[in-house]
Amino acid sequence: MQDVLDHAALKTKQRAIRNGFPETMGLRVHRAISWIGRAEACGEDDDARFIFLWIAFNAAYADEREFQSVAPGERAAFVDYFRRLVARDGERRIDKALWQRFTGPVRILMENRYVFNPFWQHHNGIDGFEDWEEKFRASSRSFAQAFQAGDSVRVLSYVFDRLYVLRNQLVHGGATWNSGVNRAQVRDGAAILGFLLPVFVDLMMDNPATGWGRPFYPVVA
DSSP states (O other), rough: OSSSOOOHHHHHHHHHHGGGGHHHHHHHHHHHHHHHHHTTTTOOOTTHHHHHHHHHHHHHOGGGGGSSSSSOOHHHHHHHHHHHHHOOOOOOHHHHIIIITHHHHHHHHHHHHHHHHHHHHHTTTTOOTHHHHHHHHHHHHHHHHHHHHHHHHHHHHHHHHHHHHHHHHHTOOOOOOOOSHHHHHHHHHHHHHHHHHHHHHHHHHHHHHHHOOOOSSSOOO
8 A cells, every 4th residue: 555645545445435335425535535635636725625635534434423403523423533533543544643753843832822712712812611621731741641551542633623623713704825834834734634634534435334423415416
């Protein structure tokens, strides 16, 4: 298997085995691969790459519960999705990405207060977050414990929690395109997503019978 999966490799595999996919899972994979391809076309535009890769992530994991009033919360759904992926990652590709390829960027991301949501809640005057620094230190300790314990699901959850804040900054207009202010986290975030998302989709294709959930927006004639 090639070191870094790209859109072409994913699309070739999908076309070869898609007849064996459940309809809902096939649609999910098809959409995710399309957005991975769009992200690749962005070249060095890391802001656009990050956004398109996050759309690919949404296409891959989000199911109908995310859009119901009793939804458990978007980031809670991340954990369920990560748990299914890690359990089926026999080659430990996710582990190798987190503990080898991206260990530096992941640690830097976790040390960055600007992608820690309580920091912004306090900065915007929301009550109850005066102790954001204590929360930040506690989060860093918990992450370090998960990292040292080799807990892939928890590490992924912490990483994507930070990336989710970055996603909000970009999508909701809280950042300037190609800004030098947030360049490091956008660049590293796009690199992390650009490697992990194809792995996630590849694992889904290898395990089509797993309950990956139903897309809330199916194709309707």
